[in-house]
Amino acid sequence: MTAAKGLTLRQLGPTVYLPSGVYSIGTGAIAPVLALSATELGASFAVAAVVAGMVGVGQILGAVPAGVLVSRIGERRTMLLGSSLAVPALLACVFASHVLLLAVAVMLVGLTAAAWGVARHAYMAEAVRPELRARAMSTLGGVGRIGTFLGPFAGSVAVHLMGLKGAYLVALGAAVIASVLLLALPEVPHGRPVFAGAAPALRDVIRDNARTLRTLGLAVLLVGALRASRQTILPLWGASLGLEPATIALIYGISGGVDMLLFYPAGKLMDLYGRRSAAVPAMALLGLAFALLPLANGVVGLAAAGVLMGIGNGLSAGLVMTVGADVSPAAGRAQFLGVWRVCADLGAGGGPLLIGAVTAVASLTASAVVVGAAGLLAAGLMYRWLARK
Known part of the structure; x- marks a missing residue:
């Protein structure tokens, strides 16, 4: 098939935009509480800020390995792996008993987000019709922003009911739901170019x-x-x-x-x-x-x-x-x-x-x-x- 027969925005709705929006709600839910979790464990404000910033560190460290992983196992499997590994990372945030352990767990959350993000980007680059690419990508960005905007509200309700761990449980639930929704993600609808030999290093x-x-x-x-x-x-x-x-x-x-x-x-x-x-x-x-x-x-x-x-x-x-x-x-x-x-x-x-x-x-x-x-x-x-x- 040709690239012109790629996916439309309507086709991307339930298989890409919906799980992305759900995942972003989880990301938004934990964003305000990362630093607060660190202060609860006795961290100073400066150290708490560093702990919250470990999400970004994880995303930076995870992006390149995620790209390599996508080239080996494909986009959907990488996204499923990323969202699945987010579950133990978020549980580690809930049960961390020391600031250092929390920082490592938060970094792992960033690593899983990198796997999700790179794989999703690679999938969209391959699957979407070229004439719709910018609209598809901007809609994906918009869905992510809406999810991140709604996440703190969902997290605040959970925090009110269960304390800070409630926000992490919202994110955990979002990751599980996103994983289930990803099972419906179709393969790239047009053939990738075939290259002689192994994939480039x-x-x-x-x-x-x-x-x-x-x-x-x-x-x-x-x-x-x-x-x-x-x-x-x-x-x-x-x-x-x-x-x-x-x-x-x-x-x-x-x-x-x-x-x-x-x-x-x-x-x-x-x-x-x-x-x-x-x-x-x-x-x-x-x-x-x-x-x-x-x-x-x-x-x-x-x-x-x-x-x-x-x-x-x-x-x-x-x-x-x-x-x-x-x-x-x-x-x-x-x-x-x-x-x-x-x-x-x-x-x-x-x-x-x-x-x-x-x-x-x-x-x-x-x-x-x-x-x-x-x-x-x-x-x-x-x-x-x-x-x-």
Whole structure:
């Protein structure tokens, strides 16, 4: 069969989007309680922050091995393995009796998330019709954001009833349900290219695609940094203005709501007019929002900056996955996408660290300007290295 006979968005609903949404609810449920679990075990705030950050460490460490695993056993088996291994990892979080054990368990949760994410990306890159790729990827990103948004609410109910362990049990249940739903995932509906000999080695894939990783890989790293920085700097700026936590949460929620409304339009824009059409304005708007943040001296100004960030982030929904699928080689696709994910995850981990470092050395205002400049640089790189159509 030909690539034109790939899956449509409607066909992806029950087999890809539904399990992804369920899995994301679990991820969102535990996000607010990771640091709290560490403090319950006697950790300081600084150590608790490190424990919460171990999810990102696990995702970075797990991405490349996940790509290799996909190339050997396939996408569905890797996703099933990842969601299945999440169960003992989450149980380890519940029963951890020492901060170090909790940190290891949290890292394992990140490793399983990496396996899930890389395998899902590789599956979508193979299975979706090329003319629908951006819409499919942006919808996947949107479903994930909705699940992550709903997760803390489900987790809060469970925490109210059972304590902190309730959030982990919500995530455990989500992982089990996602695994069951994955059993209905069909095989890639068009034949993969057949290559003589064994699948290419990871080092060969990296060597053959080094130019792409140096150029667009850097741009994707900046995209990850901007997205993560938005989640950090909005609350910090609100606190610096002396706003109440409830007000800051409302502004953050409005920004997230604007973000979620744009995921499908962003995908359609990329499919119809090329990846540049969404990537460049998205990064420019994010950069501009950060750069203008020092002018926000009250609720209205911070809300305006938050809305602008939401528009920019929403326009970039599915961007990293879409571009990764576009530039991935037919031979060694899964290995490449594992490395590609590392680029994005390094940025996501580095963005908040950059804000902290610049704020410590200079000020929060300086950190906003630096991240804003990174946004404009990302826009320039996307314009330079992405094809027009």
